[in-house]
Amino acid sequence: MQKDLESVTEPVPSDGQLRISIVVPVRNEQGNIAPLVGDIETACAGIGAFELIYVDDGSSDGTAAALAALSPTRPWLRVVRHAESCGQSAAVRSGVRAARAPIVATLDGDGQNDPAFIPAMLAQIEAAGPSAGLVQGQRVGRKDTGFKRMQSRIANKVRGAILRDGTRDTGCGLKCFRRETYLALPYFDALHRFMPALVVREGFAVLHHDVRDRQRLTGVSNYGFFDRLWVGILDLAGVWWLIRRRKRVPQIVTEAR
Template structure:
């Protein structure tokens, strides 16, 4: 059996949120298949976040020869965090990887992130990619650096680049996190809040294959500050969870 057998329980689920990325889907799926061949069995879950172009048709065509490729579709766009959440909700692998659907995240780095997570043991909840050689425009890169700097000083999450879409995490850890829009931007701080370690690895950024970004900037000041304040409050309000042990039922002996 190989990773192409849909009956196998996958070792890894790869979630890719996309919106109007018809020109980028086939190239990225091919790269994921090549990069993750050593991690089989795996599954790839594309979440079509309300695309109005040919994204759905391209995915349907690719699925004919790739039984490990799954598609979830939003009837209308819910945003990147919502798309990631929908993908994780149906993922069958205990370990989940995410990457952006525009080609800027190179799937070749997924195996190293998976290895970093697994080598850390059960106490490690997230392997966070951190981009080097950013290919975004000068304004967006500057805004991102400012936002990451402010976030790092307030949350002290020891992460240089939380906006990188390349993440590998334990599915059970993600499901324990409070959900809100832009959750994926604050995962290192929230994973640490749950008592798990976060490890980091540099990943090389690339220009997007085609088209332009379909999601807005996290760095829009008022939205980013509100989210940051909310996450800071969540961390401050965290209390240790007491260990819970179920008491076994009392049994009585049978009649003599």
């Protein structure tokens, strides 16, 4: 019987220290695998030990084969595979749970998020210390269609007015956060779109970093306007309720022995 989750695991460095885990959720992105892996490899060449975790969310094209072809020559590349598609938030969660570094970066698998910004975002969250839970990328020079940009602006203004998370672009997939902070968040489908508000809810600071948007490398988007409209409204109401129910964050002054 096929498992719901399969993974290829490579050993950690000999000193056991990984500085960052990079998680990339993908579904049917065969043509984007090799170029993006190459970009990530170049971007992270100087940051020390890292791992790259691709989460194949039930792809039906050649995504799995493209990843398998790259793995033998890249010991830092790991692959987690869902037996069937469960959505982007589920893929991100599988990747974060598999991550072995204390800090995780995520980016979309279509190539629009430029991994060249990962080192600066990593340095930013490390310099800020444990009070910072997330560095949220905010896109400049959007390469989407005019309709999609308008849709995003409206959604972000509505979300910002209701959640007051101080973030103008929560839809950017390029994020850098502490693994333990992410795992403390309440999980639900579309969590990745509301991370700034929920990180603040847990008592952590959210930092921002402007990032360059790029054209999708190949293929077409897996998302449409009507796929997310009504679900997004319900999600927004749910996150607002979660924030309202969190009166104060416990400050531990004494631990049990």
